[in-house]
Amino acid sequence: MVNYPIKRKKQVKSTNYANLGMTLESDIESTNSYYLDMGIAVIHKKPTPIQVVNVSYPARNKAKITEAYYKTPSTTDFNGIYKGMYIDFDAKETNSKTSMPLKNVHPHQIDHLRNVDKQKGISFLIVHFKAYNEYYLLPAQVLFEYWDMQYDKEKGRKSIPYSTFVERAYLIPFGYQPRLDYLKAVNLLLASETSSDH
């Protein structure tokens, strides 16, 4: 593994496992910084959408937002480009040992991932099973399959079983630099798509 010098503030933070909700996101952001600095890919987290209602100007040229509210995002959190390919994904965590509940995914995210898929983008979820400390790249196709199936009275279930991750998702290596090398899993996904096309 490359002993890549730590440059960014986020990477200097001690790994506080008490705050896992933020850790997955910051692990991905630190990975993205590494990809960017190494010229591997340009992938960024989109800012959280905020509806600004009131702004005051306590000093010249300094706007202070005094009233604002979080808005529901209309897309996934992460997108960018890797070797000419459009990449789009969201990150999810679950405490469950047996499955990822589908309620962790918002319908607008499904719509967005489907739109990206139609335009031939590479779309997926990164799912963290906290109980096992395992990270998976779940191809959007598998997600769509379970999403649509949940409305089926016979086969329907409100979650994707852990066994499906083991069988059909790609394990993401966790390390020091990059923290979560998810592009390795993207490469495996691409290789499997190429081989199934022929």
Add this chain to the structure above:
Amino acid sequence: MVNYPIKRKKQVKSTNYANLGMTLESDIESTNSYYLDMGIAVIHKKPTPIQVVNVSYPARNKAKITEAYYKTPSTTDFNGIYKGMYIDFDAKETNSKTSMPLKNVHPHQIDHLRNVDKQKGISFLIVHFKAYNEYYLLPAQVLFEYWDMQYDKEKGRKSIPYSTFVERAYLIPFGYQPRLDYLKAVNLLLASETSSDH
């Protein structure tokens, strides 16, 4: 031209030319909505990045942000996918009749566009010359050329002449639906790149 039904609130707004600063952005957003609804492309504006300092909870589950500040974005405002290709751009307006000042572009945006270019994405600026009410797609390559030249003592200038837009940028058709059909200009850009490759 297709008489596309008006669905989104933004499109219903009267075209108030007094507020041109917002109009370019909302014209692009309305165009993006059209592209999305027609299955042509998936391109979104990124939310404005905001640093949240204080949040209060006047009611259960309702977070009210009471102190926050605008942050400098680290990327351009727009990105997405069109026919499998990664698209990335920013929008600029100028009142000048003779040139677009380079100070309208931030150094971090240049860095970002260069990174995207290295990954073989399609990167450009949409520039509105208000004096002529003309919209141009300026290829990132031309922007880089002038950006680098500004530090040259002999050839250096702090702006891109209007004549360069006429000669080397692509005029974007302005219409009713879509408002600013910039993917037409992207098609021309792609065609010229293909022909110059051979």
